Amino acid sequence: MSDSLDLAFAALADPTRRAILTRLAEGEASVTELAQPFAMSQPAISKHLKVLERAGLVETAQQGRSRPRRLSPQGIDGARAFIEQMASYWPDRFDRLAAYLERSGEAEGNPNE
Amino acid sequence: MSENVPEFIITRRLAAPIERVFAAWAEPEQMVQWSGPPGAKVEIVEGEMAEGHSTISRSTSEQMPEMYTLALWREIAPHSRIAWEQSFCDEQGNKIMPPFFDAWPLTLLTTVDFAAKDGETEITLRWTPIEYSEKALAEFVRQMAGMKQGWGGSFDKLDAFLA
Numbered sequence: 001m002s003d004s005l006d007l008a009f010a011a012l013a014d015p016t017r018r019a020i021l022t023r024l025a026e027g028e029a030s031v032t033e034l035a036q037p038f039a040m041s042q043p044a045i046s047k048h049l050k051v052l053e054r055a056g057l058v059e060t061a062q063q064g065r066s067r068p069r070r071l072s073p074q075g076i077d078g079a080r081a082f083i084e085q086m087a088s089y090w091p092d093r094f095d096r097l098a099a100y101l102e103r104s105g106e107a108e109g110n111p112n113e
Numbered sequence: 114m115s116e117n118v119p120e121f122i123i124t125r126r127l128a129a130p131i132e133r134v135f136a137a138w139a140e141p142e143q144m145v146q147w148s149g150p151p152g153a154k155v156e157i158v159e160g161e162m163a164e165g166h167s168t169i170s171r172s173t174s175e176q177m178p179e180m181y182t183l184a185l186w187r188e189i190a191p192h193s194r195i196a197w198e199q200s201f202c203d204e205q206g207n208k209i210m211p212p213f214f215d216a217w218p219l220t221l222l223t224t225v226d227f228a229a230k231d232g233e234t235e236i237t238l239r240w241t242p243i244e245y246s247e248k249a250l251a252e253f254v255r256q257m258a259g260m261k262q263g264w265g266g267s268f269d270k271l272d273a274f275l276a
Contacts, residue, residue: 086256094125096147101129
């Protein structure tokens with residue numbers, strides 16, 4: 001799992017690839033359709049799609065000759081489960097703030113303050 | 114602050130005097146030490162953390178893609194309140210959806226109130242969607258629903274969406 005997550009997050013480091021995923025979240029699309037909003041050639045988009053496919057985030061549907069791309073539910077679920085932590089966003093940060101205050105308080109010779 | 118949307122509210126008491134707690138939020142070199150995602154390194158790459166100014170900060174970590182956050186600092190009132198508009202953004206500061214969220218409020222207003230309590234500090238944080246689709250509002254509530262903390266504001270818009 002962690003290897004595939006590594007690949008997934010590396011794939012996500014690029015804004016074009018994130019935009020492609022956002023577009024695919026609305027429904028499957030052909031390479032031509034995906035290339036449209038970007039000032040990019042189809043080969044350049046295909047290269048991005050390959051990275052996304054290797055990361056297990058995107059798959060190719062076989063529909064005659066059109067071969068539209070779509071989100072791969074499994075890959076997306078793995079990464080989503082990891083990243084969907086908004087509910088703990090502030091509790092996490094408050095915990096680290098408390099730890100930081102404790103650390104910096106001790107550094108100031110100001111324990112438990 | 115906003116009458117028409119659900120507002121997420123969370124409070125926390127910290128064992129430090131208000132001056133130190135406020136400084137941990139308001140001084141950039143302190144704030145970056147604790148405010149990023151778990152295990153991430155945060156740095157302000159552009160702008161100034163001052164009222165009416167914006168900052169772009171970057172968080173990097175082993176486990177997560179590089180992420181950028183845009184903040185517009187609305188109010189920085191010493192020992193009292195800090196309020197800012199917060200969005201995920203790209204390197205240039207253009208607001209974006211966070212990775213994997215097809216619906217999340219594009220901009221959230223974060224308001225933190227500081228109160229001194231017997232030498233300690235109570236902070237009350239409110240998270241209010243200010244740029245959002247109805248779908249994003251529903252996702253915001255869904256994500257936060259597991260929290261035992263309170264909600265303020267109004268669910269009118271959401272009720273309308275869910276009806």
